Amino acid sequence: MTLQERAKLLQYSTNSPFHTRVSMSHINLLSLYRLLMTVLIAVCYQTNFRRLIWYLLITHKQQ
DSSP, X not given: OXXXXXXXXXXXHHHOHHHXXXXXXXXXXXXXXXXXXXXXXXXXXXXHHHHHHXXXXXXXXXX
16 A cells, blocks of 8 residues: 555545544454454463473473
């Protein structure tokens, strides 16, 4: 997306309130989706990390 296209979109969106509402909700949905994905990834990493630590602790205790 070029700068000119963005400017046109911005101009169009400022001209029509309905469009701004739609684009705003679209942006909010996108950010929410990104946030959810980030949280999911973080949780997966944490659980894997905890499992790894527990595994290391258990194997260390067994030795």
